[in-house]
Amino acid sequence: xxxxxxxxxxxxxxxxxxxxxxxxxxxxxxxxxxxxxxxxxxxxxxxxxxxxxxxxxxxxxxxxxxxxxxxxxxxxxxxxxxxxxxxxxxxxxxxxxxxxxxxxxxxxxxxxxxxxxxxxxxxxxxxxxxxxxxxxxxxxxxxxxxxxxxxxx
Amino acid sequence: xxxxxxxxxxxxxxxxxxxxxxxxxxxxxxxxxxxxxxxxxxxxxxxxxxxxxxxxxxxxxxxxxxxxxxxxxxxxxxxxxxxxxxxxxxxxxxxxxxxxxxxxxxxxxxxxxxxxxxxxxxxxxxxxxxxxxxxxxxxxxxxxxxxxxxxxxxxxxxxxxxxxxxxxxxxxxxxxxxxxxxxxxxxxxxxxxxxxxxxxxxxxxxxxxxxxxxxxxxxxxxxxxxxxxxxxxxxxxxxxxxxxxxxxxxxxxxxxxxxxxxxxxxxxxxxxxxxxxxxxxxxxxxxxxxxxxxxxxxxxxxxxxxxxxxxxxxxxxxxxxxxxxxxxxxxxxxxxxxxxxxxxxxxxxxxxxxx
Numbered sequence: 001x002x003x004x005x006x007x008x009x010x011x012x013x014x015x016x017x018x019x020x021x022x023x024x025x026x027x028x029x030x031x032x033x034x035x036x037x038x039x040x041x042x043x044x045x046x047x048x049x050x051x052x053x054x055x056x057x058x059x060x061x062x063x064x065x066x067x068x069x070x071x072x073x074x075x076x077x078x079x080x081x082x083x084x085x086x087x088x089x090x091x092x093x094x095x096x097x098x099x100x101x102x103x104x105x106x107x108x109x110x111x112x113x114x115x116x117x118x119x120x121x122x123x124x125x126x127x128x129x130x131x132x133x134x135x136x137x138x139x140x141x142x143x144x145x146x147x148x149x150x151x152x153x
Numbered sequence: 154x155x156x157x158x159x160x161x162x163x164x165x166x167x168x169x170x171x172x173x174x175x176x177x178x179x180x181x182x183x184x185x186x187x188x189x190x191x192x193x194x195x196x197x198x199x200x201x202x203x204x205x206x207x208x209x210x211x212x213x214x215x216x217x218x219x220x221x222x223x224x225x226x227x228x229x230x231x232x233x234x235x236x237x238x239x240x241x242x243x244x245x246x247x248x249x250x251x252x253x254x255x256x257x258x259x260x261x262x263x264x265x266x267x268x269x270x271x272x273x274x275x276x277x278x279x280x281x282x283x284x285x286x287x288x289x290x291x292x293x294x295x296x297x298x299x300x301x302x303x304x305x306x307x308x309x310x311x312x313x314x315x316x317x318x319x320x321x322x323x324x325x326x327x328x329x330x331x332x333x334x335x336x337x338x339x340x341x342x343x344x345x346x347x348x349x350x351x352x353x354x355x356x357x358x359x360x361x362x363x364x365x366x367x368x369x370x371x372x373x374x375x376x377x378x379x380x381x382x383x384x385x386x387x388x389x390x391x392x393x394x395x396x397x398x399x400x401x402x403x404x405x406x407x408x409x410x411x412x413x414x415x416x417x418x419x420x421x422x423x424x425x426x427x428x429x430x431x432x433x434x435x436x437x438x439x440x441x442x443x444x445x446x447x448x449x450x451x452x453x454x455x456x457x458x459x460x461x462x463x464x465x466x467x468x469x470x471x472x473x474x475x476x477x478x479x480x481x482x483x484x485x486x487x488x489x490x491x492x493x494x495x496x497x498x499x500x501x502x503x504x505x506x507x508x
Binding site: 029032033034035036037039040041108109112113115116117119120121122 | 162163166167168169170171173174175176177178240466
């Protein structure tokens with residue numbers, strides 16, 4: 001039988017690691033398109049950078065979930081973590097990590113499309129930014145669920 | 154999600170965003186019409202100086218001739234193509250390199266035209282775009298060739314040689330020279346079509362074939378009509394052996410038309426091309442020339458390209474459609490600059506613009 005603390009540690013690792021992957025995915029998809037759009041229309045770069053900022057936020061969500069989970073771990077020599085708490089921390093971290101990958105892909109593709117669209121028609125920015133925000137919202141849903149799980153652990 | 158779409162999203166988004174950015178600077182129809190109203194070339198240069206043509210146009214003097222301005226405009230197009238090739242990766246890069254190879258056919262076609270008009274190598278070189286795979290040295294050698302057989306044997310394509318059989322370089326009339334140009338251009342498109350149908354798949358192929366297929370169809374039409382005009386009987390030997398929407402039946406029907414007028418009337422019955430070709434006979438009777446065909450071809454390509462650019466964004470069709478629009482813009486600008494330079498009125502210049 002695997003100890004609850006192992007489950008919790010795996011959850012923490014997944015929260016941080018997968019969120020970082022999600023953020024990296026989002027940035028690596030959106031940033032080349034932003035850079036290319038900037039070579040043609042330098043004035044849109046600062047606005048388009050919102051995609052990379054939102055992608056970076058995914059890593060922060062993962063870090064927050066990870067840190068809060070770490071604070072829930074018992075200190076060395078203290079009473080053992082209950083299996084119930086261990087599973088909550090595991091699933092909290094997993095939800096955050098997996099959702100970050102999905103949101104990262106969404107942010108990357110919609111951020112790349114935003115850069116392309118605003119390079120062609122800068123006046124479209126306020127409308128094409130909506131899918132980007134909706135993609136970010138996916139990660140926020142997971143963040144809320146993960147926080148509730150972690151805080152109840 | 155298909156693998157090719159994923160590749161476009163992950164690897165080609167730099168090139169695709171660049172294309173979208175470049176597209177935003179293309180001149181609209183109204184802007185081209187406004188340029189046609191300018192009285193001097195200097196005013197046009199002033200208008201274009203801040204746009205994508207700036208780097209090339211800034212090198213010109215006030216006293217530059219319309220030919221020099223035209224060349225500068227075309228050089229800007231060449232820079233766009235090279236720029237896209239240098240930024241692209243993988244399959245898109247290979248696709249753009251193949252697109253670039255089409256210019257070999259244009260080079261050879263122009264070479265034949267210039268030679269038939271008795272123009273010098275320097276005059277030919279001054280109008281040539283630095284695109285295509287063949288270099289200047291190779292073309293210079295070909296410029297001294299005196300017959301089409303040798304020219305085609307150097308290119309190394311037996312099909313092209315067969316299509317040019319019976320046509321002599323010496324004493325080439327303007328109509329016959331245009332026919333040879335169309336045959337060379339058709340050969341270039343055929344190679345590009347071959348690449349697309351063999352190497353591309355899925356949405357990439359689906360988005361690119363209509364442009365290249367229509368281009369071949371319309372070049373075949375042009376070859377048939379010019380052959381009728383010249384009085385060549387064995388028309389089918391000169392055609393590109395690829396059909397897109399111009400099927401075999403239509404080709405036989407057009408080829409068997411007794412005269413050019415009947416062939417032009419039959420064009421109106423071609424369902425896919427009716428929109429552009431329904432007024433062909435009237436245009437021919439007004440101008441007594443088939444040069445309007447080139448404008449019709451460009452209009453059709455423009456429409457297809459605009460449709461592709463509004464469609465699914467992750468295909469190679471986006472790059473091709475942009476390049477069609479850019480090439481067309483360069484030709485439009487060249488027409489406006491030469492028109493204004495020649496002192497034509499705006500209403501005489503506007504029909505030369507495909508927009």
